[in-house]
Amino acid sequence: MKKMIFLILALxxxxxxxxxxxxxxxxxxxxxxxxxxxxxxxxxEADLDDSMFAYPGDRRQAVVDYMTEMATIEWIPTRTFxxxxxYQHWKYNLVYDHGTTYYGLxxxxxxxxxxxxxxxxxxxxxxxxxxxxxxxxxxxxCYDAVYASLVQVCPSVNYKDTSDLFPVGNTGxxxxxxxxxxxxxDSLEVIENTPIGDMAQYYALLDIGDLTAKHSIKSxxxxxxxxxxxxxxxxxxxxxxxxxxxxxxxVEQTNAWDQTTAERTTWWVRHEYSFSKLYEDKFVPMTxxxxxxxxxxxxxxYCSPTTDADxxxxxxxxxxxxxxxxxxxxxxxxxxxxxxxxxxxTIDFPNVKRYHLSSLDFDLDYSSxxxxxxxxxxxxxxxxxxxxxxxxxxxxx
Numbered sequence: 001m002k003k004m005i006f007l008i009l010a011l012x013x014x015x016x017x018x019x020x021x022x023x024x025x026x027x028x029x030x031x032x033x034x035x036x037x038x039x040x041x042x043x044x045e046a047d048l049d050d051s052m053f054a055y056p057g058d059r060r061q062a063v064v065d066y067m068t069e070m071a072t073i074e075w076i077p078t079r080t081f082x083x084x085x086x087y088q089h090w091k092y093n094l095v096y097d098h099g100t101t102y103y104g105l106x107x108x109x110x111x112x113x114x115x116x117x118x119x120x121x122x123x124x125x126x127x128x129x130x131x132x133x134x135x136x137x138x139x140x141x142c143y144d145a146v147y148a149s150l151v152q153v154c155p156s157v158n159y160k161d162t163s164d165l166f167p168v169g170n171t172g173x174x175x176x177x178x179x180x181x182x183x184x185x186d187s188l189e190v191i192e193n194t195p196i197g198d199m200a201q202y203y204a205l206l207d208i209g210d211l212t213a214k215h216s217i218k219s220x221x222x223x224x225x226x227x228x229x230x231x232x233x234x235x236x237x238x239x240x241x242x243x244x245x246x247x248x249x250x251v252e253q254t255n256a257w258d259q260t261t262a263e264r265t266t267w268w269v270r271h272e273y274s275f276s277k278l279y280e281d282k283f284v285p286m287t288x289x290x291x292x293x294x295x296x297x298x299x300x301x302y303c304s305p306t307t308d309a310d311x312x313x314x315x316x317x318x319x320x321x322x323x324x325x326x327x328x329x330x331x332x333x334x335x336x337x338x339x340x341x342x343x344x345x346t347i348d349f350p351n352v353k354r355y356h357l358s359s360l361d362f363d364l365d366y367s368s369x370x371x372x373x374x375x376x377x378x379x380x381x382x383x384x385x386x387x388x389x390x391x392x393x394x395x396x397x
Contacts, residue, residue, distance in 0.1 A: 064149075174286065209288070
């Protein structure tokens with residue numbers, strides 16, 4: 001006899017979260033370059049519950065902690081693989097040997113990898129069991145690593161690469177100091193128009209979580225670093241800044257192995273750069289608009305109505321759109337059986353603010369389900385925590 005799926009209405013009433021409720025109007029949203037979201041689906045009051053999130057308070061430290069963990073996570077390849085290619089004008093050719101311990105996400109110009117995504121493919125023995133091809137390996141480049149760290153707690157940040165930083169616009173990243181970012185088309189132009197004495201004073205303003213960045217239009221190349229502590233500022237006897245002795249300590253993803261450590265890594269952790277070296281290499285100091293805000297930005301994470309229990313048996317794709325003003329680190333759908341064990345779980349790591357649930361690989365074979373009660377849930381993760389957007393029980397009879 002063909003199995004049928006019946007919704008237990010009482011449980012559905014109790015367990016379905018309003019974040020995917022039938023309240024509110026359906027629709028689309030538009031995401032602007034600044035990261036501002038125009039919501040098409042009108043959320044209910046319950047949709048906007050943010051009690052499950054843990055706001056960091058110190059956004060600067062949270063950014064540095066994330067970047068540092070991304071730079072130092074240990075992993076071991078289950079086979080030897082090579083990543084090669086080009087991003088902007090930079091070329092890379094890196095071999096990751098089977099059985100060798102590495103630190104930090106791989107360097108890859110083909111994916112905007114996050115720490116959450118990479119951890120999903122690390123087993124209990126620290127083996128990396130994910131994709132090891134040029135296209136699919138979970139990794140990132142310098143500006144993507146900075147981006148991943150910032151968007152965990154700074155929702156106004158939105159850029160594609162270092163070229164978006166000049167002229168300064170709607171990226172959520174702004175000049176630190178009084179250098180002209182409105183008319184300059186790259187950092188070389190900024191340096192040419194700013195004497196080193198002035199720029200040294202701006203370097204001295206750098207704080208934990210701030211950035212040093214550069215971009216060249218001519219070579220189509222750029223680089224970004226995150227500052228991990230207040231700079232060491234040394235003054236001359238006349239009271240001016242000593243450019244050679246004053247230093248900034250940073251963490252950065254690179255396309256080359258770090259030769260200053262025995263650890264196998266492309267991440268340069270706590271490297272020091274003098275003010276004169278920063279100036280010579282055309283780096284400018286930048287900060288994040290969200291740092292200046294008095295309080296953390298309230299998270300708004302919810303979705304339009306998703307597939308209900310009556311439609312699950314025949315569903316090939318899930319319906320519904322997840323909306324968030326923070327980047328979505330992961331979106332997942334899980335079904336657990338009568339024994340509490342997972343029957344199916346599908347997960348994606350979009351790193352965007354809007355996500356169609358139809359993008360999830362939903363491939364449950366209902367004909368294989370034994371009789372009993374099952375639980376369905378849609379869950380998301382942002383940088384400050386996780387939230388269940390929809391859940392209900394259904395029964396196979």
